[in-house]
Amino acid sequence: MSFEACPECDLLLNQTQAAPGDKAHCPRCGYLLQRPHKHSIERTFALSIAGLILIAPANLLPMLRVKILGNIQEGTLWTGVGTLLKEDMWAVAMLVLLSSVILPFVNMLLAFLLSVHLFYQRSNSHMIPWMRWYQHLYEWAMIEVYALGIIVACVKLSDMADIKFGFGLYAFIGLLIVNAMLANEFDSYTFWRRITELAEK
Amino acid sequence: MKRLSTALTHGFIRCHECGQLIKTKEECICPVCKGHVSKRRNKNLHLTAALVISSLSLYIPANIFPIMAVTELGSTEQHTIAGGIIALIRQDMIPIAMLVLVASILVPLLKLMGLTLLMLCVHYRWQVNAKLFTRLYRIIAFVGRWSMLDIFMISILTGLVDIGGVAKVIAGPAATAFAAVVVLTMFAAKSFDPRLIWDHQLNHD
Numbered sequence: 443m444s445f446e447a448c449p450e451c452d453l454l455l456n457q458t459q460a461a462p463g464d465k466a467h468c469p470r471c472g473y474l475l476q477r478p479h480k481h482s483i484e485r486t487f488a489l490s491i492a493g494l495i496l497i498a499p500a501n502l503l504p505m506l507r508v509k510i511l512g513n514i515q516e517g518t519l520w521t522g523v524g525t526l527l528k529e530d531m532w533a534v535a536m537l538v539l540l541s542s543v544i545l546p547f548v549n550m551l552l553a554f555l556l557s558v559h560l561f562y563q564r565s566n567s568h569m570i571p572w573m574r575w576y577q578h579l580y581e582w583a584m585i586e587v588y589a590l591g592i593i594v595a596c597v598k599l600s601d602m603a604d605i606k607f608g609f610g611l612y613a614f615i616g617l618l619i620v621n622a623m624l625a626n627e628f629d630s631y632t633f634w635r636r637i638t639e640l641a642e643k
Numbered sequence: 644m645k646r647l648s649t650a651l652t653h654g655f656i657r658c659h660e661c662g663q664l665i666k667t668k669e670e671c672i673c674p675v676c677k678g679h680v681s682k683r684r685n686k687n688l689h690l691t692a693a694l695v696i697s698s699l700s701l702y703i704p705a706n707i708f709p710i711m712a713v714t715e716l717g718s719t720e721q722h723t724i725a726g727g728i729i730a731l732i733r734q735d736m737i738p739i740a741m742l743v744l745v746a747s748i749l750v751p752l753l754k755l756m757g758l759t760l761l762m763l764c765v766h767y768r769w770q771v772n773a774k775l776f777t778r779l780y781r782i783i784a785f786v787g788r789w790s791m792l793d794i795f796m797i798s799i800l801t802g803l804v805d806i807g808g809v810a811k812v813i814a815g816p817a818a819t820a821f822a823a824v825v826v827l828t829m830f831a832a833k834s835f836d837p838r839l840i841w842d843h844q845l846n847h848d
């Protein structure tokens with residue numbers, strides 16, 4: 443008999459494997475211990491490829507085009523970072539760059555690398571560090587918060603400007619959906635188990 | 644009365660990184676992921692307390708100083724966080740104004756108060772409904788990142804509204820303070836270990 447422990451209340455539990463589609467909660471504090479999905483690895487693999495493809499247009503194409511008193515200006519995900527840097531707000535600029543551009547990309551890449559290795563059953567000594575990085579960086583990629591920021595910015599601008607949406611915004615919304623689906627499919631319990639099985643082989 | 648049973652009282656420590664349960668009473672290196680295994684994250688609360696105090700002291704300048712300056716046809720207006728919310732109310736955008744109010748003012752403040760409550764509970768070994776306190780911790784850890792809303796909005800506005808003297812949005816000094824508040828409270832929530840709440844609870848049945 444092997445044991446496991448709840449990460450939030452440290453209750454000692456008998457190790458069990460929940461059926462795909464089921465959820466296993468801690469009986470004492472209610473923490474979600476497992477929610478295995480059928481084909482978690484295959485779906486993460488597919489979604490991370492879709493995400494990596496969408497990241498390019500979401501970053502490079504203009505998201506919003508505003509017209510203020512006859513002057514037209516376009517903005518990509520990077521425009522705000524550039525302006526903040528020009529205004530010497532480098533700390534804020536770096537934070538925005540990390541949480542809206544760099545870390546979403548790094549996380550997507552890590553999910554891709556992990557799932558591709560597990561899918562083709564290739565062992566790689568970097569998989570454990572990748573998994574640890576993925577878990578730590580996860581909450582610092584904030585594209586869903588950025589999406590809310592776009593909505594509030596549009597409301598603020600609606601008085602003074604005409605706003606048009608660009609292809610970059612559609613790619614960004616696609617990325618948002620893929621990212622949310624990936625977060626739902628990525629089952630770290632299964633991933634850790636499969637990585638250790640692969641390493642022991 | 645006995646303490647509640649935990650993996651630790653049974654002689655096991657769970658690895659923070661990979662979840663592996665290790666039969667040990669001392670700190671060690673996890674045999675699975677090579678991570679550092681300790682009984683609890685920041686058992687003495689020093690780090691969490693330091694992060695909470697620094698973000699609380701930055702919360703004041705973040706709310707007093709202007710977070711952005713809007714120039715329209717030559718006249719410049721400075722907005723604080725609260726001023727931006729009032730401007731949204733004047734635009735009759737009440738739901739959006741409420742959203743910004745919650746994300747920028749209430750969430751950081753309630754988060755800091757919640758973390759203080761959790762630390763007091765651990766420090767003074769209060770007998771509490773630990774399930775409820777753990778739920779409070781979970782909410783604190785979940786909502787923190789949504790406070791970045793204001794920072795992202797300012798970044799988008801400064802990038803889009805940049806037409807010489809006609810119309811321009813510039814980020815103000817409070818933006819840096821506010822960004823620091825968000826980052827520090829996220830680290831503070833991460834540094835707190837909810838298992839500390841359970842460690843001193845007594846078994847009542």
Ligand SMILES: [Zn+2]
Pocket residue numbers: 448449450451452453468469470471472473
């Ligand atoms: Zn639990």
